[in-house]
Amino acid sequence: MDRVALDCQKESQLIEHRIRFSKDENYEVPVYNTPIPPVENFKLMLDGKIPFWMPSDSDTLSIIPRILPDNVARGYVLEAEPLAPEENGGVDMFGVDWVFVPSVGGSMVKPGNPKLADICDWKKVITFPNLDDYDWEGSAVKNAPILEKNRDKFIETWIFNGLFERLISFLDFEGAALALLDEEQQEAVHELFDRLCILYDDLIGRLQKYYGVHFVTFHDDWGSQRAPFFSLETCREMIAPYLKRVVESCHKRGLYFNFHSCGKNEMLVPAMIEAGIDMWIPQTMNDFDMLVREYGDKLCLGLRLAELPPTATDEEISAAAASYIERSKGCTRVFTSGALFARSNPAMAKLLREIYFQSREAYNKLAAN
């Protein structure tokens, strides 16, 4: 793909405003003139080529449909018909009951009464969902107008409750953590994860078919603010082989895999890489500079934008943009995450544009060398 020199005037041109799905009320975002569609720019980064600009989550569109009970249970639906506040929470597709916590904007299983007392009983107790039960056609028709309008964006969906989170939802946290290491429970965990991989494969196929997504964000928190929940060795033995299968379910369909895993999980990155994930947005307690240095050639890393005060001056915004480009240290497999702030904060909207322009120049220079 031929590089195009930055044309500030042309690329500042506002093409239109488009609907962006949101948890509470869908809203409009500006769309600017870009030399290539944002989806193609994202793919350049993911395929190890130099993108035209540093990709941003403002270049994406999320479709997280309400037909999947997990999305409603977790209180995270992004589609043409957002959830009313009272609809958040409830039972997921395995019948596990989630409590929505409004102040956090997310849900949790009320602890103390897990569905499974013993993981070895999962085949007797757990009923796997039949994905045919959900109105895929209806949901696809309802969301198609917005999705079709945004085909130039990098379209994602989420799968809530990755492998460890699913195990926690069945056993509570301690039960799940113990089951990963207890020799008497490990076999049952392997069998459950194997069965979950079959479900996720089916699910990914449908998400692609009905919504035409380009990538899947798989939600599996692996750590606390100070450390991972489990060792790299445990992860490699118990989780990573199944994560790899989910990644392969994406890759075989030409989809990319974004890993959403909160916590200080930098110690587990080797397992993420072995599983073949394409992207991870580490939380800020991780050493981003180290991650870029050590792993920047093996996976794409999301750099979280810190929110600027709405009154930030143009100089401050420009300096902030420069600092984000500097932090990528010439690694062109870094993208930014912080589009949400731009909805209500004009300084953040300006910052996204400033990162776009500065990275356009920086990446063109890199490509020329």
Place this chain on the structure above:
Amino acid sequence: MSIVKEIASAVEAGKSKVVGGLVEQALKEGVEPSVILNEGMISAMGIVGEKFKNNEIFVPEMLIAARAMKKGVEVLQPHLAKQGVEPIGKVILGTVSGDLHDIGKNLVGMMIEGAGFKVIDLGVDVPPEKFIEAMKENPDCKIVALSALLTSTMPALTSTIKAIEEAGLRNTVKIMVGGAPVTQAFADEIGADGYSEDAASAAELAKKLFKEATA
């Protein structure tokens, strides 16, 4: 290797199936129950806590060690009771009102128990009056440990401490706080006696506060 060291090593490695047998063997060999408890099990959990703090081991290893200790204590308990060996103290523990999170609280409880305390776990979403009720029921309890995971429930730490003050019980206990958003500065600001950032440090803090409370 002495039998006590064998017990310690089995607890540390989380070998719950062998710990009970080793404790029985130690008792047959005439080892004092308190020695088995302190040098065999509590010291092993201390090492586990230290390794956890240093990220040498993680939650599953800690849980499996605690489970092994529990098996040993089950065998040991009647012998400890016969000799009048009591837990070193009591700790009332709970996640404050409005907060349903129990992971950190449970790990703290486990490590404090591993340090030789009896833990009275009130669960999650615990209103101040329930803490006060538990304190009145356990006047010999010297430590109250409060957990909050959410920034939105941090004020409940403040109100719980205030309620304990208003009930006239503040001077009877040391109060320790913890949870992801909690800091030492916040603990100082709300008048807590201690703060710890992880479960292993919480056990050390409980020992320190208990010593201060009983000095």
